[in-house]
Amino acid sequence: MGTTGTPTNITQGSKTKGGIGESTLRPDGTLKVTGEFAYSSDMWHEDMLWGQILRSTVAHAEIVSIDTSEALAQSGVYAVLTYDDLPTAVKNYGLEIQDTPVLAHGKVRHHGEPVAIVAADHPETARRAAAKIKVEYRELPVITDEASATAPDAILIHEGRDDHHIGHVPHPNIVHRQPIIRGNADEAAKKADFVVKGEYTFGMQDQAFLGPESGLAVPSEDGGVELYVATQWLHSDLKQIAPVLGLPEDKVRMTLSGVGGAFGGREDLSMQIHACLLALRTGKPVKIVYNRFESFFGHVHRHPAKLYYEHGATKDGKLTHMKCKIVLDGGAYASASPAVVGNASSLAVGPYVIEDVDIEAIALYSNNPPCGAMRGFGAVQACFAYEAQMDKLADKVDMDRVAFRQLNAMEQGTLLPTGQPVDSPAPVAELLRRIKAMPMPPERQWESSEGSDVRQLPGGLSNTTHGEGVVRGVGYAVGIKNVGFSEGFDDYSTARVRMEVIGGEPVATVHTAMAEVGQGGVTVHAQIARTELGVAQVTIHPADTQVGSAGSTSASRQTYVTGGAVKNSCEAVREQVLEIGRRKFGTYHPAWATAELLLEGGKVVTDGGxxxxxxxxxxxxxxxxxxxxxxxxxxxxxxxxxxxxxGHVQYSFAAHRAVVEVDTELGLVKVIELACAQDVGKALNPLSVIGQIQGGTTQGLGVAVMEEIIVDPKTAKVRNPSFTDYLIPTILDTPTIPVDVLELADDHAPYGLRGIGEAPTLSSTPAVLAAIRNATGLELNRTPVRPEHLTGTGPA
Known part of the structure; x- marks a missing residue:
């Protein structure tokens, strides 16, 4: 993924080979790049049936009738289920608000909502049968934006809402509202010598993970079901699945199967309940695999947003106040919208010191596709807006844009707008200094002694230019992201560690329910065990629900929380091992009782070696x-x-500098470099750290210049549910990504670590936009930027 600069301040390895601080390789890495990795879609079972979902063809309509007779009559079909066939009174599910029906009932609320499910002996048979189900709809007006959602006569997306947010929202079509008020923004505005305002639009982004939604449900002899599935949180799935099936949780046994990626898109249920229902109805194993078209409808997306900002500053560059309103479109069902609102509002000011703020964030119910968790989780949208504002203000004050940010940067001890002090390092100014000091890429890289290299130009191999009309731009941005679950959520993880002798060697086994989705957690868990237990051989037990919850693989929390659980259990195992040693050998050497004892290299040693x-x-x-x-x-x-x-546990910070070349005549953009500086607290696996930063940076690049799910504003139908029309960066679009890693330990976290994966997704997007603005002089207040925005043929 491009090239890296020389990382600085990277932790050196521990005394135990393969322990904390070393760049040990991921066990799944080679398998994935060679195509040998077993994804959940590769599972197979004897006598297996295939499941298929019938989805709504309209976004908002009453269901007049459903006729399944032709589908049931087709040869090879074993079951066809609708809402009326669900086995219990519990027919809805949801992460926080249980407002999502397992199958649509009464009406459909978004394009692609599941209406019926089919099980057949072949996937094509299942698809043909689903196509024969006749659904009669009576279409209703669609709600697609704030104006239509909150109008006095607006149709309610969910009639009779009774969730715990309804008492503090001004309209039933608002999922959640969170104000943040500190000081007096109106009075502080009077002290401002300069005021800038901006209205920003952030597009709907898809997680576009490897491997579509898939899983295998196998009925068991005790009346329960075994579910093998790609997910982000086994125990959360379990708590939503079991009530719908009418089974106790111990009869729904879940095992993580191969996950290609997630980025928030697997936090919500997709095919899990449907596969289990069909398996229990037919008495046979049922496999469901979405194709990529279905996948665009089968999971939540990043919330599109409208953001309205006002900032003020004195003539010497100090920020006086900030007002903003953030409107997030949550789509038809709540998903994680309340938590996304909490993040967007509490981090809306960015990594800056502003005493007087007036913030409001809301999430809407609409007939657009459901939106929920995605890498960056509300902070991404806010960062796009506040960083554009920082550039505008710096220009008004006539200050260097980086210097302006440094002047107003938060630091350890700063009070956030929520009144919470930042009680760990917050090296915002230092990260900006580092990113500005990094060497710039050479000018006019497309020119060489051998001739022009069009691959370095906007348009690339399409050969649209040889440098005519190409202008370079440079932009900077920095962001703040919370780590872990927030706002009173009981965020914990569980780990089981076993140590024994196998084949004459001590072996540690680590068992957690952590979902490995490509973040490298299984690698880090083995490193922790080697470090704490001093053994070379560590086995990572497959993740399942036979051990306590590890929480979600999201919010940059797994290394912090589940890593902390592994460390905690390893420390307890170590003490028990030493106690066994004292009992067996303590009488032979006084050091057993008097020295500090360690486990290193398969031996018990004193602190003196x-x-x-x-x-x-x-x-x-x-x-x-x-x-x-x-x-x-x-x-x-x-x-x-x-x-x-x-409300938050920890914060992470990253800064980016983007260098772009823009063909101002055709509106084409080539991102040459996206340099990043990030504080990681402690680099437990330096290679993995670099990979996470580069991956997050590339996703931010995607939403800056190409990624957006297009929803028709008149019909609320998705217009581009495929990789033919929904574009994501390839290796040819990915720039050089030099990374400067800073390690300032957080004393509250295991090993001093900080969550890593989300922060670079925040600042990469506004850095790219800032660079394009620098090259073109255009305001560019929306993502993604398209050619028509740069050439004057479309709205900028």
């Missing part, structure tokens, strides 16, 4: 097995009137 015993001898005939939970510091919900409260 003296070897007391082999671990294999200590554990011979015995095993130690510990399962413990680990929680981070408690948080509280933000006050619903003022937004005050210690």
């Amino acid at each position: 003296e070897v007391l015993a082999d671990l294999a001898d200590v554990l011979e005939g015995e095993a130690v097995d510990v399962e413990l939970e680990w929680r981070h510091r408690p948080t509280v919900a933000f006050d619903l009137v003022t937004g005050q409260g210690n």
Whole structure:
């Protein structure tokens, strides 16, 4: 993915080979790049049936009738189920608000909503049968924006809402509202020498993960079901699935199967309940695999947003106040919208010191596709707007844009607009200094002694230009992202660690329910075990629900929280191992009682390096097995009137510098470089750290210049549900991404680490937009930027 600069301040490896601080390789890496990795869609079972989902062809309509007779009559069909066939009174599910029906009932609320499911002996048979189901719709007006959602006579997306947010929202079509009020923004505005305002539009982005939604449900002899599925949170799925099936949780046994990626798109259920229902109805294993067209309808997306900002500054560059309103479109169902609102509002000011703020964030119900979690989770949309505002203000004050940000940068001890102090390093000014000091890429790279290299030009191999009309631009941005679940959520993880002798060698087994979705958690867990237990051989048990919850692989939390649980359990195992050693060998050497004992390289050693015993001898005939939970510091919900409260656990920071070449005549953009500086607290696996930063940076690039799900404003139908029309960056679009890693430990976190994966997704997008503005002089207040925005043939 481009090339990296020389990372700085990267942690050196631990004393134990393959431990914390080393760039150990991921066990799934080679398999994925060679095409040998077993994804959940590759699973197979004898006598297996195939499931298929019939989805609505309209976005908002009453269901007049459903006729399944032709589908049931087709040879090879074993079952056809609609809402009326669901086995229990629990027919809805949801992450926080259970407003999503397993199958549509009464009406459909978005294009592509599941209406019926089919099981057949061949996938084509299932598809043909689903196509024979006749659904009569009576179409209703569609709600597609804030004006239509909150009008006095607006049709309600969900009639009779009774969730816990309804009491504090001004309209039933608003999912959640969170104000953040600190100081007096109106009075502070009077002190401003300069005021800038902006209205920003952020497009709907898809997670575009490897491997579409898929899974295999196998009915078991005890009346339960075994579910093998690609997901982000096994135990959350379990709590939503079991009530719909009418089964106790211990009879829904879930095992993680191969996941290609997630980025938030697998936090919500997709095919899980449908596969289980069909398996229990037919008594046969049922596999469901979405094609890519279905996948665009089968998971939530990043919230599109409208953002209205006002900032003020004095003539010497100090920020005086900020007002903003953030409108997030949550689509037809709530998903994670309330939490996204909390993030967007509480981080709306960015990594800056502003004493007086007036913030409001809301999420709408609409007939657009449901939106929920995606990497960056509300902070991405806000960062796009506040960073554009920083550039505007810097220009008004006539200051260098980086210097302006540094002057107003937060630091450790800064009070956020929520009143929460930042109690760990916040090196915002330093990250900006580092990113500005990095060497610039050469000018006119397309020119060489051998001739023109059009691959370096906007338009690339399409050979649209040889440098005529091409202008370079440079832009900067920095962002702040919270780590972990917030606002009073009981965020914990569980880990079971076992240590025993196998084949004459001490072996540690780590068992968690953590979903490995490509973030490298299984690698880090093995590194932690090697470091804490001093063993070379570590086995990672497959993730399932036979161990306590590990929470979601999201919010940059897994290394912090589940890594903390693994460390906690390893420490307990180590103490028990040492106790066994004291019992067996303590009388032979006084150091067993008097020295600080460590486990290193399969041996028990003193802190002075003296070897007391082999671990294999200590554990011979015995095993130690510990399962413990680990929680981070408690948080509280933000006050619903003022937004005050210690709502977050930790923060991560990243800064980017984008260098672009723009063909101003054709509106084509080539991003040459996206340099990043990020504080990671402690680099547990330096290679993985670089990969996470480069991956997040590239997703931010995608939403800056190409990625957007297009929804027809008149019909609320998705117009581009395929990779033919929904464009994502390829390796040819990915620029050089030099990375400068800073390590300033957070004393509250295991090993001092910081969540890494989301922060670079924030600042990469506004940096690219800032560079394009720098090249063109255009305002460009929306993402993604398209050629027509740069050539004057479309709205900018």
